[in-house]
Amino acid sequence: MAEVRSIFSYVDKKCYNGLYNAAAEYIAKHWETMDLESQRVPDIQTAELADAWVRRVYVSDLPGDRIAFDVGLEVQIAVSSADHHNDFSDELTEWLRISCEGDLAQGLNDWTIINTCIYRKQNFPENSMSDALVPDIRNDKMDDAATTFLREYYPEALRITNPKEPPVFVDPMVLAKRLGLQVVTRSIREDGTVFGQLFFDDADTEMYDSDQDEMVPVHIPGKTIIVDPTMFLLTNYGSPGNTVIHECVHWVKHRKVYMLEKLYNDKAHGITCEVTGGVQADLSRRATERMESQANRLAPRIQMPSGPFKAKANDYISRFMREMGARHEIEVMEAVIQQLATDFVVSRQSVKIRLVELGFEAAVGTFTYIDDHYVKPHSFRKGAIRVDQTFSISAQDAAIQRLINPELKKLTETGDYLFIDNHFVYNTPLYVESDADGNFDLTAYARSHMDECCLVFDMKVTSKVADTYHTVCFLNREPSDITFDITFHNGFQNAPPERQIAMRKKQQEEWLGIRRQMTDDPEQCMKLLLDWRGMNYTDLGAIIGRNPKTISRTVKGETAPDLKTAAGICFGLNLPPVISEKLLEVLGCRLMPMNPSHQWINEALHVKYPEPFKSAQSYLEAFDVEI
Structure with missing residues (x-):
């Protein structure tokens, strides 16, 4: 695993002497107003800095390559006083907050101190960043972040069109061009495990040449996204267009993570995206996991911004109910999903999940096509599973999970769970029945109590990421209808009590x-x-x-x-x-x-x-x- 890159460690090493001097100067000028108290020195007459330690570094994003960082400095202050008979001395511990700014492109060589004061707890600013310089974006602020992104780079996509007009589609190639990025399609590896690479800087590397049937040296300019269309066509795993949008999110939101990596490793040049396992980029696991999560959450929100998407969904629900004479939303939801998928140029499953996120509950039980057939309607106790979880998976995903997950393999080897109609269901007469020909099916009771008898699987929207996968990557499994990764949840959360x-x-x-x-x-x-x-x-x-x-x-x-x-x-x-x-x-x-x-x-x-x-x-x- 790559070493964890830390702005705390870098600031501690890079800026310590300047911080120490600033603390010494502040104490020399302000010690009389610092309310210093000592039981050994009742009348403090002198105070000076004895030692200091960097204990906190709080980072905020600034325009360009700059960051602001507040340093929580623990200081040891030597105090003393003297009368005609005795000398008194003591060492006191206090905290200072030293506010600084610097340019990452210059390795913080230009860092300056803006202010020094007594340390007091403060709320994190909206533009705060982690120790690895990943932006802090709360889950409930993802839609706001996507809106801000579009307002800066694709503002027309936020326009709410009238009911007779289609919405504005976010063209990934236009977005990349506006960011100054070029998109190149070419083979990357022979085995197809790498489907894309994002290069921040120029790099000399190797990629697969199908004509020569070997890896060959190539020079890739900086600000380049490489997408492997061969991997997409052969495996049906990914969508080049969605990959581009995802990587654009990384370029905007996570460039400073890469810049921090560059301060530690001057040979770093970008991020490699793989289907399973491995760390190709020298970025820390925890940082890349957060980056991956953010990009996975932001990309569909950029493709389907909440305002225009909700407005168009309501337009279509009203229109189709009127045209089809429907009494309930569930009757038209499949038509709504199909039209939205066409308008926003995304998969039907992505639309379904986005609708559920935005409060359209009628979408939950609709439009589930797996393995080229329609999965029968089913229901479960409200709140039994999260939006990013499912009971229904493809036969391919079921086989993969049985292969790589020993817990699932053990369950299915014993016969406790059977794979029926794209569900792993507990094998008892209450949940499983057979017809005259001996074909198994879920009972009516099971289909209305899925949380009681079926195993749960986690979905990662527009991503195919194994549990051990630690690089920044994106994968949309289009043109199939399933546009998220399936991983076994645990199998016991909603299983029978025993x-x-x-x-x-x-x-x-x-x-x-x-x-x-x-x-x-x-x-x-x-x-x-x-x-x-x-x-x-x-x-x-x-x-x-x-x-x-x-x-x-x-x-x-x-x-x-x-x-x-x-x-x-x-x-x-x-x-x-x-x-x-x-x-x-x-x-x-x-x-x-x-x-x-x-x-x-x-x-x-x-x-x-x-x-x-x-x-x-x-x-x-x-x-x-x-x-």
Whole structure:
């Protein structure tokens, strides 16, 4: 796995001396107004900086290649006073916030300090970025982000046309041209695993030449998107047009992630997109996962912007109900989906999912064509699955998932689940029936209770990404009707109760097995837990916002154990309570029953441990507890 690229680490190394000098100057000028208090020095007469540590770096996006970054600097201040008989001295700890700006294209060589003040907690600005310089875009702000994108690069697509006019289609080639990008179609690899590459800078690389039947040296200019049409035509996996829009999103939103990578690795030139596995670009896994998620969410919103899309959907629903004499929306929804797919030049399945996202619930059970046949209507308990989940998959996806997923293979090998009418259904007479010829089908009860008897699969819209896939990529499986990747969810979430009990028991047995291996040696425990999670100190540090060396020193006992760091380790490793309790004990960080902050941390360790670190962090922040 590539090393995690961190603006925190880069600023700490690049800017430390300047930050130290700024802190020293600020303290020299303002110490008398800083409300410094010391029990050893009742009358402070002098104060000067003794030491400083970079503890936080908060980044905001700026136009061009520039960024703004606020540094949370922990400072140690030496204070003293003297009378006729005694000398008094002490060292106090305070925090300063130093606001800076710099140009990534210059490696922050031009960085300047804008302001220095006492550190106070602030809300993140709208244009904030992660430590890897991925923009922070909340899920509920994706439509806003897509609208902003279109307003700048394709404003005509936001126009709401009258009911008799089609909407404005976002032409991917026009969009690329407006961004100054050129699109080239050519073979990339013989095996077809790479379907596209985005080059930020000029690069000398190798690509497959079908005439010579071998990889040949090629020079690719910067600002180029390479799309492999052969892979699309042969496998039916991807759409070149949608790939272009997806890569345009990366160019606009994620260029600074690449620029940060470039500061660490001057040989980096772009991003490679593969069908399965592998890391071709030297970008960190976590950064690219966030980039992939954002591009997958933004691309369809750019193709089907909420305002024009909703307006046109309502136009067609009214028109088709009137023309067809329909009484319910469900009767015309298939015609609506087909017309919208034609107008916006996307797949019917993409339209269906977008409709559901925008509140058109009648679209959920319609237009499901898989393996060249119509899947019979079915229903399930409201809220049983997410918008990006399904019970219905193709036979090809079913075979792939049985091959690569041992849990699904085990289920189907025993006969507990059968693949019937494009569903994995639990094999009992309540859910499965046969006709006179012995052909199996789902019972009427099963079709109205899919959440009770069928396995759930995750969908990634316009993407074909395996669980271990860590590069930025995009894939739309057009011209087939399924335009998202299918991966086995877990198989037990909506399964019969006894299966849930069995899975839970198995999970607890694994936890207890790990717990029994833990000794009273902190280093042994951390190695065990990191290996269990497939991580190292660098990975963990990136997740919880701590310097990996700080975590290592804490574990080795070189520094006094800090509860915030110890709790952060537990959340970062998603440790279940039985394991986190032991780790806190080994690290010497006990949770005190009478301390409210400790009790909130204890509560989070029990109810938030499976969730991402930031979820636990947000949960605790609501109760004024910081980790």
